[in-house]
Amino acid sequence: xxxxxxxxxxxxxxxxxxxxxxTNTCVTxxxxxxxxxxxxxAVFVNDFLSTNIxxxxxxxxxxTVIDFSDFSEISRAFYLTCTTQGHAPGIIQAEDFMxxxxxxxxxDTDFDxxxxxxxxxxxxxxxxxxxxxxxxxxxxxxQQYQITVSQTGHYQVxxxxxxxxxxxxxxxxxxxxxxxxxxVPQISSWEEYTAFSTQVDLVAGVQTFxxxxxxxxxxxLDKITFSLSNNExxxxxxxxxxxxxxxxxxYIEPSGxxxxxxxxxxxxxxxxxxxxxxxxxxxxxSVAILLKEGKYRETVTVQNQNxxxxxxxTIQGLQGKNKVFLLGSESSRSLTWQKTADGLxxxxxxxxxxxxxxxSGWSGNPESAYLAMNNDFTTIQRLLQAHEPDFDVTTxxxxxxxxxxxxxxxxxxxxxxxxxxxxxYPNAIREAGNLTNINGFTNSFLAGARIFAKDSYSGHDLGxxxxxxxxxxxxxxxxxxxxxxxxxxxxxxxxxxxxxEGKPQLLDNPGEWYYDPATNRIYIWTPNDQTPQxxxxxxxxxxxxxxxxxxxxxxxxxxxxxxxxHLYGTAxxxxxxxxxxxxxxxxxxxxxxxxxxxxxxGFGIRIFQxxxxxxxxxxxxxxxxxxxxxxxxxxxxxxxxxxVDQPGGVRQIFVRNNTLANSGYRNxxxxxxxxxxxxxxxxxxxxxxxxxxxxxxxxxxxxxDMLIRNNAFVNNCLNASDCGQFKIFVGNDSAxxxxxxxxxxxxxxxGWSYAAQQTNRWSxxxxxxxxxxxxxxxxxxSGIASENALTVYKNLVVxxxxxxxxxxTSRDIYMLGNLAxxxxxxxxxxxxxxxxxxxxxxxxNLFINSQPNTGSWPAGIYFVQDESSWPQTKIDGNHYFIPxxxxxxxxxxxYNTIANLPSIAEVQQRTPWEDTGKQLTGYLYQWPGxxxxxxxxxxxxxxxxxxxxxxxxxxxSLISELEQIxxxxxxxxxxxxxxx
Numbered sequence: 001x002x003x004x005x006x007x008x009x010x011x012x013x014x015x016x017x018x019x020x021x022x023t024n025t026c027v028t029x030x031x032x033x034x035x036x037x038x039x040x041x042a043v044f045v046n047d048f049l050s051t052n053i054x055x056x057x058x059x060x061x062x063x064t065v066i067d068f069s070d071f072s073e074i075s076r077a078f079y080l081t082c083t084t085q086g087h088a089p090g091i092i093q094a095e096d097f098m099x100x101x102x103x104x105x106x107x108d109t110d111f112d113x114x115x116x117x118x119x120x121x122x123x124x125x126x127x128x129x130x131x132x133x134x135x136x137x138x139x140x141x142x143q144q145y146q147i148t149v150s151q152t153g154h155y156q157v158x159x160x161x162x163x164x165x166x167x168x169x170x171x172x173x174x175x176x177x178x179x180x181x182x183x184v185p186q187i188s189s190w191e192e193y194t195a196f197s198t199q200v201d202l203v204a205g206v207q208t209f210x211x212x213x214x215x216x217x218x219x220x221l222d223k224i225t226f227s228l229s230n231n232e233x234x235x236x237x238x239x240x241x242x243x244x245x246x247x248x249x250x251y252i253e254p255s256g257x258x259x260x261x262x263x264x265x266x267x268x269x270x271x272x273x274x275x276x277x278x279x280x281x282x283x284x285x286s287v288a289i290l291l292k293e294g295k296y297r298e299t300v301t302v303q304n305q306n307x308x309x310x311x312x313x314t315i316q317g318l319q320g321k322n323k324v325f326l327l328g329s330e331s332s333r334s335l336t337w338q339k340t341a342d343g344l345x346x347x348x349x350x351x352x353x354x355x356x357x358x359x360s361g362w363s364g365n366p367e368s369a370y371l372a373m374n375n376d377f378t379t380i381q382r383l384l385q386a387h388e389p390d391f392d393v394t395t396x397x398x399x400x401x402x403x404x405x406x407x408x409x410x411x412x413x414x415x416x417x418x419x420x421x422x423x424x425y426p427n428a429i430r431e432a433g434n435l436t437n438i439n440g441f442t443n444s445f446l447a448g449a450r451i452f453a454k455d456s457y458s459g460h461d462l463g464x465x466x467x468x469x470x471x472x473x474x475x476x477x478x479x480x481x482x483x484x485x486x487x488x489x490x491x492x493x494x495x496x497x498x499x500x501e502g503k504p505q506l507l508d509n510p511g512e513w514y515y516d517p518a519t520n521r522i523y524i525w526t527p528n529d530q531t532p533q534x535x536x537x538x539x540x541x542x543x544x545x546x547x548x549x550x551x552x553x554x555x556x557x558x559x560x561x562x563x564x565x566h567l568y569g570t571a572x573x574x575x576x577x578x579x580x581x582x583x584x585x586x587x588x589x590x591x592x593x594x595x596x597x598x599x600x601x602g603f604g605i606r607i608f609q610x611x612x613x614x615x616x617x618x619x620x621x622x623x624x625x626x627x628x629x630x631x632x633x634x635x636x637x638x639x640x641x642x643x644v645d646q647p648g649g650v651r652q653i654f655v656r657n658n659t660l661a662n663s664g665y666r667n668x669x670x671x672x673x674x675x676x677x678x679x680x681x682x683x684x685x686x687x688x689x690x691x692x693x694x695x696x697x698x699x700x701x702x703x704x705d706m707l708i709r710n711n712a713f714v715n716n717c718l719n720a721s722d723c724g725q726f727k728i729f730v731g732n733d734s735a736x737x738x739x740x741x742x743x744x745x746x747x748x749x750x751g752w753s754y755a756a757q758q759t760n761r762w763s764x765x766x767x768x769x770x771x772x773x774x775x776x777x778x779x780x781x782s783g784i785a786s787e788n789a790l791t792v793y794k795n796l797v798v799x800x801x802x803x804x805x806x807x808x809t810s811r812d813i814y815m816l817g818n819l820a821x822x823x824x825x826x827x828x829x830x831x832x833x834x835x836x837x838x839x840x841x842x843x844x845n846l847f848i849n850s851q852p853n854t855g856s857w858p859a860g861i862y863f864v865q866d867e868s869s870w871p872q873t874k875i876d877g878n879h880y881f882i883p884x885x886x887x888x889x890x891x892x893x894x895y896n897t898i899a900n901l902p903s904i905a906e907v908q909q910r911t912p913w914e915d916t917g918k919q920l921t922g923y924l925y926q927w928p929g930x931x932x933x934x935x936x937x938x939x940x941x942x943x944x945x946x947x948x949x950x951x952x953x954x955x956x957s958l959i960s961e962l963e964q965i966x967x968x969x970x971x972x973x974x975x976x977x978x979x980x
Contacts, residue, residue, distance in 0.1 A: 086146070087147055087226075088149045088150065088202055089155075089226055092145055092147060093222075097145055098144050101685075102971070106123050107971065109138050109141060110122060114135070117132055118132045129191065133220055133222040134222075135190070135220050136220075137170075137213045139215065143210070147209070149202045149203065150204065152204045153229070154201055156227050157224060160225075161196075162219075165216070168216055171212045173212070174207060177200075182197075193220065202226070204244070205244050211224075245286070246287055247311070248282060249263075251263060251268040252268055252271070252289060254270065254292075256268035256270040258270050263278060272291065272296055273298055283308055284311065286313075287311075290316055291317050291559065292319065295327055296326050299542050301547045302551055302554060303550050306550070315554075322560070325559070325561075327545065328601065329541060329542075333536065334362075335532070335533075337356065338355065339356075342521070342523075345504050346507050347439040347507065355531055359522065362539075362541055364542065365520075370563060371527065371537050380599070381511070386506035386513065387501035388404075399692070399719035400454050403499050404434065406494060406495075408492075409494075413476055414498065417474060439505055446500060448466070450465065451465055451500050452501070453465075453491060454497045454719075455493075455496065456491065456492060456496040456755050457489060457759075460771075462670055466479070466480040495755035495759065504516075504523065510529065511525065522539070542564060543565045546578045548588065548591065550586035550588060551588050552590055556578070557595050558594075562599045566632060575603050578593065580606070580617065581608045583610050584612035586610075588618075588620075593623070593625065601629075602632055604635055607620065608638055611640065617651075620652070626661070627672070628661040628663065629661075629663065631666040632669045633670075633673055635655070636673070649678060649679065650678040652966075654681075658687070665719060671692070671693050671697050672688050672691040673697075675696070677700065677734060678701060679705055681708075683709075683711065685710045689715050694716065694727040695714075695749075697728070699730070701734060702735050703738070703783070704737050704738055705738045705739075705966065706738070707962055708726070710744065712744070712745050713745070714747050721751045721756040721762055723772060723773070724772070724773035724775060725774050726774075727773075729778040737784050738787050740793065741790060741793065743794050746795065752769050752770050752771075757769025762802055775795065775797060777808065777813065789810070792813065793816055793818070796821070797820045802824060803823060803862075809832050813837075813841070814954065816841065817845065818846070825857065826845075826849065827861050830864050834866070836864060840874070844877040845879070846881075847879070847880050847882065848882075848920075858882055858884065859885050861888045863888060863889070866892050876915055880904070887901055888913070903919060
């Protein structure tokens with residue numbers, strides 16, 4: 001018996017992130033009220049596996065063996081943003097390196113911890129008398145560390161370790177500085193370690209350094225000690241917190257004074273803008289604006305500041321993002337409230353609970369409201385505008401299930417004059433009603449309100465419009481604009497789910513409010529039925545909290561930015577909590593947004609460049625941040641105009657180690673992030689979860705040069721069908737070139753919609769209406785003949801509702817080394833133009849699905865292309881375990897079945913494919929819900945004669961080219977997905 005698969009590694013349950021407080025921050029868990037918790041995913045996985053997985057193999061005489069007996073390695077499988085920090089001066093143990101993954105924060109020549117101690121990574125750690133040490137260090141193995149340096153100065157770095165062999169050397173690299181080569185002393189026996197040292201200059205703040213064995217094998221390291229050199233004068237202590245190094249500091253405090261303050265710690269300014277204006281007069285200096293604990297209510301504008309000689313302007317929350325809040329809102333405490341309904345037409349149930357205030361001193365009209373439930377604003381509850389129906393979300397991925405259902409519609413009207421029967425929604429908690437009788441009101445009152453409506457065709461689109469006419473006798477409303485499905489057809493129809501908001505007659509529950517623009521008054525029924533005078537209810541007013549334009553050299557870090565305005569559920573192009581926008585004669589370079597919490601706003605970060613004159617927004621880094629709970633997208637990047645040879649635009653963007661979550665529920669731009677025709681993007685080590693529509697969508701660009709790696713796209717497509725965890729769309733006016741999608745996990749998409757369910761679209765073994773994919777390429781083609789559009793390499797797609805990999809009329813694709821597990825179809829290649837699948841290769845992937853047969857399900861590859869064009873697609877070296885379905889299903893361009901092929905022999909006989917492909921057999925396991933597994937790539941291809949075309953240089957050439965263009969290192973290791 002030949003073992004093809006030796007170890008299955010990971011269970012992924014992420015239908016709803018589990019709330020847990022831990023001391024090791026690995027993944028951020030977000031709830032819908034804006035609560036952010038730290039969540040140690042690896043611990044959860046290990047605990048779950050040890051109690052829930054059962055090895056149920058019954059047939060050991062098979063070609064495939066899956067071993068569930070050893071779960072000790074599982075906790076190393078998921079590594080997003082796990083770090084261990086040391087301090088300087090201070091000691092950091094050698095084994096406390098950063099754990100962001102093989103090739104990212106460490107490198108080991110194999111995947112086994114030879115010492116079997118302390119941490120479950122490939123780095124070899126052994127127990128010693130002092131605790132633990134890194135042992136068996138071999139040439140080119142390295143570890144990366146992170147330390148907080150409290151004082152700028154000259155430090156001695158002392159290593160404890162050695163080698164029983166002479167002549168060994170290690171290399172120390174701090175940040176971007178030149179490496180230092182250090183001789184390792186010879187010791188008489190292992191563990192009789194001795195000290196050896198070097199000297200470095202360190203700048204105050206968070207620093208990273210790397211230690212690497214560089215010439216010969218067998219080096220041990222125990223600990224690393226940083227101490228200020230004896231001849232180093234102690235610098236003047238800086239204030240509480242750890243400010244970044246700078247030539248000049250300005251202090252800001254909410255109780256400060258711009259008129260009498262001078263920006264010193266004893267006489268701080270009141271506003272951030274005052275310090276920004278002062279800093280504009282010192283562009284030859286590094287200036288740090290230090291924000292003390294508190295709430296800052298202003299729009300900060302940073303413009304026309306081009307720092308010289310590598311200097312930077314930094315805006316930093318001195319006590320961190322849980323203490324420093326930049327707000328686009330004003331508080332209910334600033335208004336005078338009375339308990340009165342003013343004779344307005346509120347429902348009878350609400351009349352005695354209404355508080356009213358006249359707005360005074362605010363600029364703008366409120367659109368959203370949030371209740372901060374404690375003084376540090378860490379627990380937030382959204383207060384919805386008065387609306388009907390008051391729908392409950394009883395199933396997270398059926399977000400719109402309990403809204404009202406229309407009877408009919410056109411491009412500009414919707415009619416609903418029949419109360420839906422309760423038996424239409426057997427599992428729903430609903431509020432009966434229709435547009436003829438709302439909360440007992442039978443008059444026509446909805447003109448001036450808004451409607452939010454899902455399309456009647458497939459549930460793909462959300463339409464938002466102002467209601468300009470309401471006829472209560474017929475139950476018809478008229479919109480101020482056409483609402484269209486993406487196909488161009490009318491959006492409203494008999495399967496449209498919708499709600500309306502923004503009139504006093506709709507206010508019938510605690511937590512709802514209404515703004516009357518005619519009188520400039522707010523009316524609210526508070527959740528606790530107490531006066532807003534003594535509560536922190538935040539009303540959004542300003543579309544931007546930070547505006548950046550024509551700037552070179554800016555850091556914003558360690559703050560929370562929230563409550564930015566978002567008008568009418570649409571995108572004006574001018575909103576964004578942080579808006580980085582340049583006109584045609586402006587450019588921005590070298591901006592870092594680090595360790596931020598952006599939440600509860602219209603949009604998170606918006607980046608735009610007018611490229612008319614060839615200017616760029618470039619070298620922008622967004623890292624270590626959480627962008628969540630946005631009406632629109634958490635992150636938007638785009639440029640205009642756009643063309644094949646158009647210079648200028650947005651490029652060199654680095655998005656790393658972030659959480660993007662729970663966004664897009666009140667906007668047509670319904671994703672966690674949209675990247676629109678930008679170039680040279682690195683998107684890595686991010687968690688993307690709970691988006692309304694696509695988790696992230698990328699709209700292609702000529703010469704894209706993008707790297708998408710080491711991300712977790714999980715539990716997206718919660719309010720739409722025909723969407724994916726990660727989607728790239730090209731269309732007719734663009735292309736995708738040199739996009740490498742590598743080592744990502746894409747799990748648990750749903751894609752359910754009421755319209756799709758009722759029309760029997762996206763029918764799967766789970767039922768109708770589930771149009772959720774893992775990876776989704778839509779009309780993706782290359783614009784350069786010698787380059788692939790996409791290289792999809794070593795990704796893990798698991799438990800998605802429809803296809804694991806879905807390619808719509810896409811060509812020039814290189815798909816290899818991926819694992820598709822428990823998706824009804826592993827991969828689908830649909831085709832509307834005859835181009836789909838051409839010049840594409842599907843090599844050495846593993847497709848597993850043990851679901852029962854339900855018609856055309858399950859399947860490995862579903863391929864739509866006329867048989868005469870089959871030779872233009874190469875399919876070889878794939879492994880299939882699909883005991884109840886077809887390995888490959890083929891249809892013509894007219895969608896007539898050509899052949900359904902359940903065995904590898906039939907595939908080889910009927911098609912030009914799979915000369916070295918393999919069909920795996922045997923009963924693997926009993927399938928508990930929600931589990932995902934992975935194998936190493938070397939295990940996948942063991943015993944297989946690879947097709948010659950697999951070993952060509954195209955992949956390595958792509959990696960080398962991206963490394964050069966993006967100035968990064970891309971490590972190609974044995975990992976599939978985020979697992980190793």
